[in-house]
Amino acid sequence: MSTTISNEQSAASQSQSIGYDVEQAVRLRYEAGAKQAEASLCCPSNYESDYLEKLPTEIVDKDYGCGDPTRYVRAGETVVDLGSGAGKNCYILAQKVGAAGRVIGVDFNDEMLALSRKYLDEMATKLGYSNVAFVKGKIQDLRLNLERVQQWLSAHPISTVEDLAVLETECTRLKQEEPLIADDSVDVVVSNCVLNLVRPEDKQQLFKEIYRVLKRGGRAIISDIVCDEDPTPTIINDPELWSGCIAGAFREDSFLEMFEQAGFHGVEILVRQEQSWQVLDGIEFRSMTVRAFKGKAGPCWERNQSVVYKGPWKAVQDDDGHTLYRGQRMAVCDKTFNIYTNPNSPYTQDILPILPQEEIPLEQAQPFDCSRTVTRHPRETKGLEYRVTIKNDNSACCDSEGCC
Ligand SMILES: C[S@@+](CC[C@H](N)C(=O)[O-])C[C@H]1O[C@@H](n2cnc3c(N)ncnc32)[C@H](O)[C@@H]1O
Incomplete structure (x- = not known):
């Protein structure tokens, strides 16, 4: 307003x-x-x-x-x-x-x-x-190429309103074709x-x-x-x-x-x-x-991507109305994900990209409702069946008695 x-x-x-x-x-x-x-x-x-x-x-x-x-x-x-x-x-x-x-x-x-x-x-x-x-x-x-208009005018001098209409037609043609x-x-x-x-x-x-x-x-x-x-x-x-x-x-x-x-x-x-x-x-x-x-126009597809805004502001809003809260894993559509993470983007240094464990091919992606601001649960990114347990045997703080 x-x-x-x-x-x-x-x-x-x-x-x-x-x-x-x-x-x-x-x-x-x-x-x-x-x-x-x-x-x-x-x-x-x-x-x-x-x-x-x-x-x-x-x-x-x-x-x-x-x-x-x-x-x-x-x-x-x-x-x-x-x-x-x-x-x-x-x-x-x-x-x-x-x-x-x-x-x-x-x-x-x-x-x-x-x-x-x-x-x-x-x-x-x-x-x-x-x-x-x-x-x-x-x-x-x-x-409109004004030099092309001038060339045309030199060959077709105008003096009547009817001539003016012909000139306008030529300008329209030039704009469309050249x-x-x-x-x-x-x-x-x-x-x-x-x-x-x-x-x-x-x-x-x-x-x-x-x-x-x-x-x-x-x-x-x-x-x-x-x-x-x-x-x-x-x-x-x-x-x-x-x-x-x-x-x-x-x-x-x-x-x-x-x-x-x-x-x-x-x-x-x-x-x-x-x-x-x-x-x-x-x-x-x-x-x-x-x-x-330029480049925020276009469809929004759900490919389970998320981003984390690093700060220092508590929250920020982009030109599509998405609000990103500092440190929170925000759900974004494929287009927004690409805009934020492109190396030449103005946002890239403020954003941590989080890709899903299992990529959703673009052809299989469903529409994403970009009008809402939502966080994405880590399980959604990793997959509901994600149950991997990793024990790091080479960790420096572990000895034969167990981990500290
Ligand atoms: C202030 S000078 C700047 C020139 C140049 N950018 C520079 O940094 O020295 C403005 C220039 O824009 C041109 N100009 C002003 N209005 C224009 C318009 N509507 N379409 C095309 N050129 C225009 C003028 O002829 C002039 O050459």
Whole structure:
């Protein structure tokens, strides 16, 4: 209940009538930022210096990020960078994922795309492989390839509402037949200081798009600007503050809730800048990096698995509503067991997995009611007929007189 109310407050603050075209303000600001570096647009952040050495100075200088999502990406992964700007994050990622990985930067700004693409060949030569592409699209609509739309428009200029309907049909076809980023195709979605820039009415769709393109088990790692209170109407109605990554900032609690509402689990704050970046009308704005996972959707099967939560909290609850009590042997379905125990899961270090003595093959498993929280008796794990007695003959505390 409180979740809904707090989000409503935040959404209401962002849906107040805005007296200017948000996208136009953002586009113009970053067109200029691609031509001339603007220091105040950047909230200083530390990147791993090894990866900066190979980057052209212009790319390093035209950095408008606020965090470093790149440090949470591994070799071989396919990564999409939302709002890739000059390409700094993408060219760092190119080195992180290596020749076996892939990096796709998405931006809607021609000047930024031209700047990032300018260094593609130089970087490929330096790295000895080519694994980066920059594509044109809106990050809240990752199906639509805007360069393909532009090509079509050049060949079919429109001037009537009937033409407009034909264009809409073509856009629908492009989204279905040639999506810019396909469903379930990406290991990691990163973004650095961009989500706040998206129009309030498109923000929910933006999170749905991040979820759509990720593979099951994939993750979003997003650095963005958050605020501790809702921005005032005066702040929101200032186009300079919007394009400067202030007015569209997420209230920090709603930022996490946006991931939850889109279906993510394991949502976690990785970094929250201690010092605020800016304070306006008493509202603090700072950078935060959040990680969230895709993969909790799907059927629940009973395979007699259990987990023990190690602590230190007395109890914890996951995004499916399961409560785990410290030290207790909790019954979980096969899906939850796999989510908790996957080596890359955010939960694995807190969990002790307990497999049944006799494995139940998935094809023979019965449905598991995940809406209840239950403990599992050890006999259920071991089997009712479990009667083994083990005497350890080599035990150091035993002697000829018997065990101590
Ligand atoms: C603050 S800059 C960040 C650039 C880059 N991530 C970095 O760390 O330097 C924002 C970038 O996102 C792009 N952008 C803003 N809104 C966008 C949208 N809705 N769709 C695609 N790109 C967008 C801008 O053109 C700009 O290049």
